[in-house]
Amino acid sequence: MSWEVSYKKGVWLPQLGWWLDCQNGMPRSFVSHAHSDHIARHRESLCTPATGRLMQERLGGRRQMTALRYGEKHALALGCEVQLYPAGHILGSAQFHATTEHGTLLYTGDFKLRAGLAAEPCVTPHADVLIMETTFGRPHYVMPPTEQVHADIIAFCRQALADGATPVLYAYALGKTQELVQLLGQAGLPIQLAPAAYRMTKVYEELGQKMPPYAEFEQNRHAGHVVIMPHRSPQLDWINPKRTAAVTGWAIDSSTKYQYGCDAAFPLSDHADYHDLLTFVERVQPKVVYTLHGFAKEFALTLRQRGIEAWAIGQGNQLELSL
Numbered sequence: 001m002s003w004e005v006s007y008k009k010g011v012w013l014p015q016l017g018w019w020l021d022c023q024n025g026m027p028r029s030f031v032s033h034a035h036s037d038h039i040a041r042h043r044e045s046l047c048t049p050a051t052g053r054l055m056q057e058r059l060g061g062r063r064q065m066t067a068l069r070y071g072e073k074h075a076l077a078l079g080c081e082v083q084l085y086p087a088g089h090i091l092g093s094a095q096f097h098a099t100t101e102h103g104t105l106l107y108t109g110d111f112k113l114r115a116g117l118a119a120e121p122c123v124t125p126h127a128d129v130l131i132m133e134t135t136f137g138r139p140h141y142v143m144p145p146t147e148q149v150h151a152d153i154i155a156f157c158r159q160a161l162a163d164g165a166t167p168v169l170y171a172y173a174l175g176k177t178q179e180l181v182q183l184l185g186q187a188g189l190p191i192q193l194a195p196a197a198y199r200m201t202k203v204y205e206e207l208g209q210k211m212p213p214y215a216e217f218e219q220n221r222h223a224g225h226v227v228i229m230p231h232r233s234p235q236l237d238w239i240n241p242k243r244t245a246a247v248t249g250w251a252i253d254s255s256t257k258y259q260y261g262c263d264a265a266f267p268l269s270d271h272a273d274y275h276d277l278l279t280f281v282e283r284v285q286p287k288v289v290y291t292l293h294g295f296a297k298e299f300a301l302t303l304r305q306r307g308i309e310a311w312a313i314g315q316g317n318q319l320e321l322s323l
């Protein structure tokens with residue numbers, strides 16, 4: 001017997017009767033983290049306590065939820081024991097590790113190996129079957145050293161402020177924003193956040209993350225601050241003069257700056273880059289790999305060329321560029 005794995009807007013494990021990160025509401029689904037393309041109104045969900053809290057903030061309402069701490073063992077179904085491991089993507093993000101008579105299975109959700117300023121460090125347990133995200137599954141997606149990108153972002157903000165312009169960083173409200181708040185706070189820069197980003201940062205604090213000072217965006221009192229907001233935020237029109245930058249792993253592509261219509265783009269990502277995807281597979285030592293998201297087909301081919309059985313499941317969505 002071996003693991004059965006299929007994909008339809010989420011990973012389906014028929015032998016367990018559970019979905020993994022299904023985008024439609026399902027009777028039972030594991031939720032790896034609280035980004036909007038991974039959450040839905042499931043009848044019953046399994047996640048970390050932090051993901052449960054963040055999901056509650058985003059979806060509202062009440063639903064059945066099993067909150068499992070990292071490393072805690074849980075009998076998910078008959079003959080199946082599950083443990084969650086940190087994925088290093090955003091606060092509370094988890095990988096799903098199941099042990100049954102079919103052997104072990106690891107599902108990464110979104111992950112990164114590089115250390116972040118606002119997420120738990122990623123862990124790489126062994127598994128027979130690995131289902132992994134491959135957003136940056138092409139060889140040219142190699143992120144520069146994080147310290148270098150950090151220094152470039154701080155220099156960009158300081159220069160804009162020195163020139164009398166407001167630096168605006170485009171970033172996801174959840175995860176990337178809190179990483180930037182930590183970075184800019186350590187550099188002593190004053191910060192204002194768009195309303196959704198502000199709310200999420202408050203939840204990070206509630207969950208025990210120590211954050212430097214920050215404030216909510218104010219229409220008439222933002223001068224002298226670094227403003228963090230999602231791309232195309234309505235508040236953007238109120239900021240003049242401004243200097244804008246996208247903060248995304250896609251900044252590796254030189255066209256990103258023009259696609260976002262911004263002055264600069266910085267490759268700070270909460271996803272594994274190409275090298276880290278390969279390192280991850282080496283550490284997990286799987287017998288078979290299923291790839292999904294981004295360059296799934298290309299990365300599966302790369303693994304096969306290295307003698308590892310690998311298959312792309314789901315749909316490639318390498319054009320997913322929204323912040």
Ligand SMILES: [Zn+2]
Binds near residue numbers: 089
């Ligand atoms: Zn994510």
